Amino acid sequence: MSAPDAATENPDHRWRDAVARATSGGWAVALGAVVLAVLAGSIMVAVTDPEVQAAASYFFARPLDLLSAVGEAVGGAYTALFRGAVYNYQADTFEQAIRPLTQSLTYATPLILAGLGVAIGFRSGMFNIGGQGQMLMAAAAAGWVGFGVDLPAGIHVTVAVLAGVLAGALWAGIAGVLKATTGAHEVIVTIMLNYVAFYLLSYLLATPGLLQAPGSANPKTPPMAPTAILPRIFGPQYQLHLGFVLALVAVVVVWWLLNRSSLGFRFRMIGENQYAARVAGVNVPRTIVGSMLVGGALIGAAGATQVLGLSTSGFGSTIDAGIGFDAITVALLGGSQPVGVLFASLLFGAFKSGGTTMQAAEGIPIEIVLVVQSLIVLFIAAPPLVRAIFRLPQPDRRSTTPPAAAAAMAAPTTPTADGAAR
Known part of the structure; x- marks a missing residue:
């Protein structure tokens, strides 16, 4: 490979390697676990909602009614969670509006x-x-x-x-x-x-x-x-x-x-x-x-x-x-x-603070929040499952540099004390 070709390809390799390292880190698995748990919670909210159950009885006649009911149930639940955990935009004063945030920080x-x-x-x-x-x-x-x-x-x-x-x-x-x-x-x-x-x-x-x-x-x-x-x-x-x-x-x-x-x-x-x-x-x-x-x-x-x-x-x-x-x-x-x-x-403090508001405003059992928290633990304990669902690279496959380029860039190394200890 000539010097100009290497100069034009190396930046691309560096960007791909950076993306692979970022998505193969532990934070990506944690974020994926939260997303999966929230999706599972959304399904439970929709299944237990009376309006969704009623719309499901005539799904084949008017399928859009079911989709609308699911959207209202899930949207209303997480909107209430936001109002109870971060900012209550329905409050009369600013002091009352930020009270949920202070309560979440207190629980956290x-x-x-x-x-x-x-x-x-x-x-x-x-x-x-x-x-x-x-x-x-x-x-x-x-x-x-x-x-x-x-x-x-x-x-x-x-x-x-x-x-x-x-x-x-x-x-x-x-x-x-x-x-x-x-x-x-x-x-x-x-x-x-x-x-x-x-x-x-x-x-x-x-x-x-x-x-x-x-x-x-x-x-x-x-x-x-x-x-x-x-x-x-x-x-x-x-x-x-x-x-x-x-x-x-x-x-x-x-x-x-x-x-x-x-x-x-x-x-x-x-x-x-x-x-x-x-x-x-x-x-x-x-x-x-x-x-x-x-x-x-x-x-x-x-x-x-x-x-x-x-x-x-x-x-x-x-x-x-x-x-x-x-x-x-x-x-x-x-x-x-x-x-x-x-x-x-902070996330769990927000769940605890917003869960009570979600229950009071939408009639959703607060146990659903506990189920979401438990599912987060479940998915955290199974990183390969989360990586497979979101197609995240495995930790041992971080490098996207071609073998030939990696060999050309590698320098001779000498054993260190740390390496000997291992």
Whole structure:
């Protein structure tokens, strides 16, 4: 091939290679999973709509009626979801119109923090499904400091949040120590610790003098002290609190930790191959414990924001609200990347906020939103299926450069220490 021919063809190869790399990445699979889940949700909305069922009975006589009914049912459902999650254009004032957005961000706040904690475990090769227990213990610690300790404003809320972070880290650290010292599988240990945390919190709530509010008919804590409540960002008329800012800061910190720090590099090394990490001089047991501590601290922060920012009038044993398990979905959808976890949490926060509006306005069961979330997990767990449906290139077929051109551009290489380690 002559030099002019190579100059004219190389740009095309570079563009095709860039497109192939972009579409074969994990974000493309995640986006495809969301699209497929939304389409499945649309089918369920259409099938359960009474007007669609009525129009289907005379489909062959007037087929356009069925198509119109399906369009109105699906369009009305997702329009209501938008109004309840992003912007209510039917509201009388701007303050009321943006309330759904602030509510979505409020719901997303603990998901961001807990999702980051689970993602830390995934990047370290561990499946931390103990988010429920870690959140419950963090809520107990943060709540006790919040209503039972008298401290000045500013210091009080800081100490309460730190108490929750420490409790979550220590509870996750139990699983880390057991795995590092005895080889106990973290999945089994964290599942059991979820039960221990739930019943321990139930005991604390049912026992006077511990967490139980005096004279409470139901097991519940006293309300948080005003000095221990996270301030509202846009005033008392909105529930969005300072915990959302904390979650955004955590995204930046976790990104730096995983991509720029030596500790994060060790986390990723044991996640890729513990044996190679040990040969490279990494203290694997200590790194395992460190990963669980960091992940538990982030999940603990999620529990602290729940009791200090949202459920400030007191909480019960269901304070986790399923966030510990939803965080697993968020981490999977986000590809265990901090920015991906952020966007996945925003999506799930919007689902939760808009689902109630969709049910109230259109009479659509909110369980359909839960089905959509479950389908997202299903499709995320089957990347080859998503790639086959959308005809996405496989990860091992990213390069579109012809073999002859690749051989001409390749330069002699020498083995590196990393390559030898592998």
